[in-house]
Amino acid sequence: MISSNSKSRTIVTYVILILVTLITIYPVLWVLKVAFGGKSLMSTNLSLIPDNFNLDNFRAVFYDKPFVIWLRNSIIVSFVTVLSSLFLATTAAYAFSRFKFPGQKKGMLALLVTQMFPGVLMIIPQFILISEILHLYGSLWGLVIIYSTTALPFSIWILKGYFDTIPISLEESATIDGASKSRIFWEIILPLSKPSIAITGLFSFMTAWNEFILAATFLDSESKYTLPIGLRQMVGEFGAEWGNFAASSLLVAIPVVVMFMAFQKFLVSGLTAGGVKG
């Protein structure tokens, strides 16, 4: 009696799980189908195997669309964002972790408070700032500036939490050996905190790579689009190139998904551990 009950329960469990998983991955498989299906799209056929397997869409994306330009723009924006925000965040986090100075606690608190600021309320002033004061409207640099600074508070908190876990005795012995503070920072602390730097870097990268609203607001010409805006344009109000869109979204999402999956173990535990310790 009990065993049959638990057996039927197991079956129900599996059915639910498989059903939900199917629903979850169906859109992804649908994109695969559309991407490899060429232009033949006008059917509501549920089958996931393209009627006519070809690479036309990928070819079109690379040769007929400014995809390569958008890719280049996105790569520039993301990498500069990662580099600049990592540089700023590691130095600041190190100071917050190791030095004692007036305003230390207040500074960390201020950084925390910024996380409560609503994004859209900031867009308008940021837009005015970028276009009216810095005159960077339509330029990728405007985006880089905004991305790298908005990612900073979070990165500083995470990195500071990690730096706190590095034993201070290491630095003391280095000081006795005559190393300067900046040398300790570059040659001892940074190499030791690679994992934490990697994850903050990943997050800054994802911010810049996936960001849509700011990019849509600050960029005006097609040659300056980043990938999110470019992809949206393909299937936006005036375009309906679903095949091209599917092919490009595969190209854009795969690296991010791979990275995300590789880092997923650290995702919750790794981040919160550092945050709580700070």
Place this chain on the structure above:
Amino acid sequence: MKRHKIQRMIALAVVLMLFYLLVGKLLSNSLHQQNIHYTQDLAETDIQTIEAVYNPQQESSFANLQAVLKILLANNQDINTMAVVNERNFVAHSDVNMIGERITKEIFDRQREIEQNYDPQIQNSNFIWKGSENDKGSYTLYRGIFAGTNMIGFVVYDIQYQTLMPMKANKIPLILFTMLFFVIALLLDKYIKRLSVYLSLGLFIILVVLINSNIAYQLENNHKLWMQSQVQYQLDLQNQTSLLLPALDLLTTEWQPLIRGAIKTWNITLSIIGGLLIWFVLSGLFEKMLASLIRYRLAYSYITPAMLGVFLLVFFPFVYGFLIGFTNYGLNDFGGSLLEYFGNLKNYSFGNLIDILKTINFTDPHNFYYTLVHTILWTVINVSLHVSIGVMLALILNNPQLKGRTIFRVLLILPWAIPSYITALIWRGMFHKQFGAVNGLLELFGIEPISWFTQVHTAFLANLATNVWLGFPFMMIIALGALQSIPRELYEASAIDGSSRWQSFWNVTFPLLKPAMVPAIILGTIWTFNQFNVIYLVSGGGPDGATELLITDAYKIAFEQYRYGYAAAYCIVIFLLLFTYGFWTNRITKASEGVYE
């Protein structure tokens, strides 16, 4: 004199010097902005009409030249240098485009015609070109004009220089004068407490007045000089028709009130800033700060770049956003001086907030309360689905006997990994009427294809499906993490007590899941409340704004209607709502500490 007093004075000197430099820079910027404004105003005049008015054959030169000037300005938004040659030729320079070029040529021809009758003696001039390299094309044209002109002397009337020069020329005596005053004040400070503070405050006001009247004086003077030469010129010219003279007149008279206006708006702001600055230095705060800056210079040098960036691009925009919300700042104010707009108290009111909140209408999609109800409904449905699906899946996946746990986990986490804008666009395709998979599924059950985005409830469903798909993995991962930390023994104990599965869920799982889920739910609520990408990219807020959230509505008001002030007020309301919510749950800081959006 004591050492700290000398220090204080040196500090004051440095601070004041910087302040004056800044003021000079700001003033000239402000005036330059005014210039752009003025040019834009002129540009709004209909060019066609002006062309009709301008007829070089006619002798009514005054009207003609106003027209020429207007056309020149209208076609050269970037005019920044105006050359006045012998008070007779007035040339606006910039990138000369088609119309501008033609008219410049006409002026040139006409001018030469006059010159032939007047005084063709002097051919060369010591004209110094101050324009940029790009203006070389027009430069040739101007040279033509200059070559054919009788050159007694010339003034380069550069709007930027004109405004900077009086400031530049007279700042140093003013600073010295101020310094002297402060020295006396500080010396006396020993005997009369706080005297220096009062004195300096009073002095500052006098100073501002001095600066202003100085600029005004310079302008008057320029004008006077110009008038004199004009009279002289008229005498010289006798009955000759001067083409360009009235244009200059127009320019000068139009300019003076503008400059005075700029100075006026600066008065209050400058007095406040300067007063604070002086108090800051004299109260010793500045010294203290400087001392700690020097003492902890290493630490500060490490944090300054990052903190400066965060301050300028995160804190400042936040405060600034609040300011904008109380103004009617819009597209028309773009290009004008920001400090002037936001420094003017007249521009502030509660009008926007009142406008947003005053009419209560739950059926009009463009009404705030309709959108608010829609947003709350959207949030509640979404979050409850996220949590129930997430927790259910976590409970299933937490069973160690389940085969293929890791694979399911990885597959189910997929929606979280895919960039959300791609997700949204994919679902937009899935709901496509002709080839969308959703209609394909409905077809299997014999239901006619639905045009999802033309009706309110179907559009809502499409958005909902997308966001549920997008959001449940987060809840699942959080719940899974919490479940894994629940010790097995508790279930065993509960089983021994004879409780059913359901009972043990409520008595063991639920209480232990709660502490992990509450922050996640608060965070999820805020994310969903502000879910921009899904709404904007899936239904686009349609049909007719009926599926708009507060956040997308605010965005559209700002960047489609260009009513920045109104949109910022909208954002303030959203912020206050969320803030109240966060305050109410009283855990918001803990929630936002861990996971970043």
